[in-house]
Amino acid sequence: MTALRLGLLDAGRVRQRYAGTTHIVRLHVALPPLDSPNWQSPLRAFAWGLRSVTTTVLALVLFATYLGIGALAHDSHFSLGWVLGSTILVWAGPAQIILISTLGSGATVVQAAIAVAVSAIRLFPMVVSVLPLLRTPETRRRHLVLAAHFIAVTLWVECYRLLPQVPRERRIVFTHGLGCGLLTVCLFATTIGYGLAANLPQLFAAGILMLTPLAFLLSTARNSRQLSDVLALVLGLALYPLASRLHTGVDILISGIVAGTIAYGAHWWRERA
Amino acid sequence: MSDWLSNFLGDPQALLVLVIAGFLPNEVWRMLGLWFGGGVDEGSEVLIWVRAVATAILAGVIAQILVQPPGALASVPDWLRYGAVAAGFAAFMLTRRSIFAGVVCGEVALVAGKWWLG
Numbered sequence: 001m002t003a004l005r006l007g008l009l010d011a012g013r014v015r016q017r018y019a020g021t022t023h024i025v026r027l028h029v030a031l032p033p034l035d036s037p038n039w040q041s042p043l044r045a046f047a048w049g050l051r052s053v054t055t056t057v058l059a060l061v062l063f064a065t066y067l068g069i070g071a072l073a074h075d076s077h078f079s080l081g082w083v084l085g086s087t088i089l090v091w092a093g094p095a096q097i098i099l100i101s102t103l104g105s106g107a108t109v110v111q112a113a114i115a116v117a118v119s120a121i122r123l124f125p126m127v128v129s130v131l132p133l134l135r136t137p138e139t140r141r142r143h144l145v146l147a148a149h150f151i152a153v154t155l156w157v158e159c160y161r162l163l164p165q166v167p168r169e170r171r172i173v174f175t176h177g178l179g180c181g182l183l184t185v186c187l188f189a190t191t192i193g194y195g196l197a198a199n200l201p202q203l204f205a206a207g208i209l210m211l212t213p214l215a216f217l218l219s220t221a222r223n224s225r226q227l228s229d230v231l232a233l234v235l236g237l238a239l240y241p242l243a244s245r246l247h248t249g250v251d252i253l254i255s256g257i258v259a260g261t262i263a264y265g266a267h268w269w270r271e272r273a
Numbered sequence: 274m275s276d277w278l279s280n281f282l283g284d285p286q287a288l289l290v291l292v293i294a295g296f297l298p299n300e301v302w303r304m305l306g307l308w309f310g311g312g313v314d315e316g317s318e319v320l321i322w323v324r325a326v327a328t329a330i331l332a333g334v335i336a337q338i339l340v341q342p343p344g345a346l347a348s349v350p351d352w353l354r355y356g357a358v359a360a361g362f363a364a365f366m367l368t369r370r371s372i373f374a375g376v377v378c379g380e381v382a383l384v385a386g387k388w389w390l391g
Binding site for chain 1: 290304334337362373384
């Protein structure tokens with residue numbers, strides 16, 4: 001019980017911190033009321049999850065990001081099957097871009113794995129904070145494996161917005177629907193981006209590759225509420241060009257750990273003062 | 274048909290690399306969150322540091338794409354890439370943090386600039 005309460009408190013804190021993230025989503029969501037018979041069938045709950053994809057502007061941002069990822073994979077000489085596989089298995093835009101760009105620039109498997117692992121640590125707190133929303137007393141861990149796999153920044157934000165409107169016993173299946181819907185959108189976008197990079201004149205191909213840095217920069221800037229996040233973003237941008245002169249193969253890791261630690265130090269120092 | 278399939282999948286070794294360097298190191302954090310999630314405080318100091326490092330790594334990736342651009346993006350001069358990002362960021366700030374406005378403005382700046390340069 002204490003653990004559950006703790007979890008709920010944490011969820012509240014996250015919601016507060018990221019409250020700004022959800023207000024770009026202004027479209028009306030017409031989910032049935034909590035006591036509606038619509039929720040009685042799990043299949044229909046899944047369908048409502050699937051349908052909710054069309055109510056989020058974040059799906060558009062995801063679409064643009066994955067167009068960029070498809071194009072990036074093409075220009076880094078990966079196969080279409082490979083990049084679609086990475087979308088299904090990895091299901092985290094930043095990790096996919098790190099994977100493609102580190103492997104594409106000649107890093108070893110171990111170097112790429114370390115860079116991906118470090119970037120993916122942020123998924124840990126996301127999963128931790130969403131679980132209290134999904135769980136019922138009867139829920140087993142294995143029921144949550146697929147839902148946990150779908151957790152990435154978009155689904156995580158959407159869970160906070162949509163799950164309170166879903167009866168608790170249908171939340172897992174609703175999340176599966178939402179996750180499958182977003183994954184389908186992203187698989188389409190990956191394929192289109194890959195095809196466009198292969199066939200478009202250089203002018204537009206350059207434009208599609210530019211989607212990735214723009215979408216990531218702006219969505220990270222948007223999610224940066226605390227001093228430590230803003231500093232980490234600015235310092236991370238500034239330090240990478242310096243670290244890249246070292247040519248270690250893990251330059252991104254070096255600049256990331258240094259910039260992140262300085263940003264955390266500033267946060268710690270300010271809390272103390 | 275098998276030609277198409279081997280083209281689609283590419284090098285089998287690359288698929289193995291995808292699992293080892295992409296899937297496993299990423300998925301492990303989700304599963305750890307699922308297994309040990311109950312006991313971790315989301316606001317704890319360690320997680321603030323972790324978030325800062327993860328943000329800085331992502332910033333490094335953004336910088337890498339801009340500084341050492343892949344493929345077709347390399348045909349755009351440096352100043353135009355940086356200028357397009359600055360234009361996108363300015364639009365983002367002016368529109369009270371609209372990602373959409375920022376991305377569109379940055380893209381227009383890049384494509385128009387490159388078209389004008391020929």
